[in-house]
Amino acid sequence: MAKPSSIQPQLQRPLHVLTLLLPLVAFIAIPGLLLATALQEITEILSHPEQYDHQEVVVTGQVTNIQLATNREGQPAYGFLLKSQAGTLKVISLGQAEVREGDQVIVEGVFSHHRQSGRVIIYNEIKALSIKPINRLNPDLVG
Numbered sequence: 399m400a401k402p403s404s405i406q407p408q409l410q411r412p413l414h415v416l417t418l419l420l421p422l423v424a425f426i427a428i429p430g431l432l433l434a435t436a437l438q439e440i441t442e443i444l445s446h447p448e449q450y451d452h453q454e455v456v457v458t459g460q461v462t463n464i465q466l467a468t469n470r471e472g473q474p475a476y477g478f479l480l481k482s483q484a485g486t487l488k489v490i491s492l493g494q495a496e497v498r499e500g501d502q503v504i505v506e507g508v509f510s511h512h513r514q515s516g517r518v519i520i521y522n523e524i525k526a527l528s529i530k531p532i533n534r535l536n537p538d539l540v541g
Contacts, residue, residue, distance in 0.1 A: 437456050440486070443455060443485075444487070447509075453509055454509075455509045456505070457482075457487065460481045461479075463499075464477075464478045473492055473493075476493075476494075488520065488522060488523040489524045490526065503531050503532060504528075506526070508524065510523050510524075
C-alpha cells in the first residue's frame with residue numbers, strides 16, 4: 399500500500415497542468431465568442447460582402463417594407479428591408495412577424511451575398527435567427 403505522501407504529488411501534477419491550461423483555453427475561446435456576437439455596420443457588410451458571405455452577423459437598423467408570405471412548406475414567413483443611415487439589407491424570417499414598420503431592431507442571422515430563387519438572384523440578404531425590437535427590450539438589459 400502506498401503512503402499518502404507518495405500519492406499526493408501524483409495528484410498535484412494533473413491539477414497543476416489543468417490550472418495552467420484553463421486560462422489558455424479561455425484566452426483562445428473568449429475572443430471567438432465575442433467576434434460571433436459583435437455588432438457589424440451594414441456599410442461594412444455591403445463594402446465587403448464576400449468576407450461575410452455565409453457568416454453569422456449581427457446588425458441594427460429600421461424596419462421598412464414588411465412583406466408577409468408563406469414558404470413552400472406552407473409555413474408563415476416574412477421579409478423586410480433593414481435600413482441604416484448608410485445602407486439597406488434584406489431580412490427574411492420564418493414565423494409570424496413580430497416587428498412593425500418603423501421599429502428599430504437588432505437582427506442576428508446568416509448573411510448571403512447572393513442566392514438564387516428560381517430565375518431570380520437575390521443579393522445581400524440575412525436569413526434571421528433572431529429579430530429583437532430595441533424599443534421593446536428589457537430596460538434592465540439596455541445601457
